[in-house]
Amino acid sequence: MRIGIYNHQHLRGGCPICTQTYVQGMIADGMKCMNRAKGIYGEDNEFVNYTDLGDYPSENLERPGFRRLMKDIEEDNLDVIVVITLDKITTDIDLLMETYQTIRKHNIQLITANDGKKAMEILDKALVKWQENSN
Template sequence: MRIGIYNHQHLRGGCPVCSQTYVKGMIADGMKCMNRAKGIYGEDNEFVNYTDLGDYPSDNLERPGFKRMMTDVVADNLDVIVVITLDKITTDIDLLLETYKTIRQHNIELITANDGKKAMEILDKALIKWGKN
């Protein structure tokens, strides 16, 4: 199974110590995502990291790591995507649902380290409720 881990961390302030803190946080979040995926899908998986570190507004999905991940989604190169929380993708509900719709059209699961597969259940219901399926 090929599992993508997506992580987006803002750099606020730009000071060297702050940047180190954000990078450490990204590493910790990535490990949580990997451990959650291993707990659900087992140990024998290939992991691909997609990372964006920078001041990208939440509604800007033109991030290098995110674009690379979505290219792999469209090319059917992933089976699962793991994020620490859904807001690492975007806080814009319409963008989140459109992104999720694309992911599901390619039969890829989207889970969060905090909620596991429950995130998919919630997003599937939202797609139905708002007629975006």
């Protein structure tokens, strides 16, 4: 199984100590994602990291790591995507639903380190309502 771990850290400020703290946080979040995935899918998986550290507002999905993730989704190169929390993708509900719609279209599972597969159950229900409201 090929599992993608996406992590976005909006870099605030420019001090070297702040940057080091953000990077350490990203590493810790990535490990939590990997450990959650291993707990659900087992140890024998290939992990691919997609990270964005920088001044990328949440509603800007034109981030290099995110674009690479979406390309791998479109090319069916992943089975699962893990994020620490959904807001690492975006806090904009329309963008989140559009992204999730693409993920589900390619039969990819999306889990969070905090909620596991429950996140996908919630998003599936939200996607149905979002699609109804969009029509």
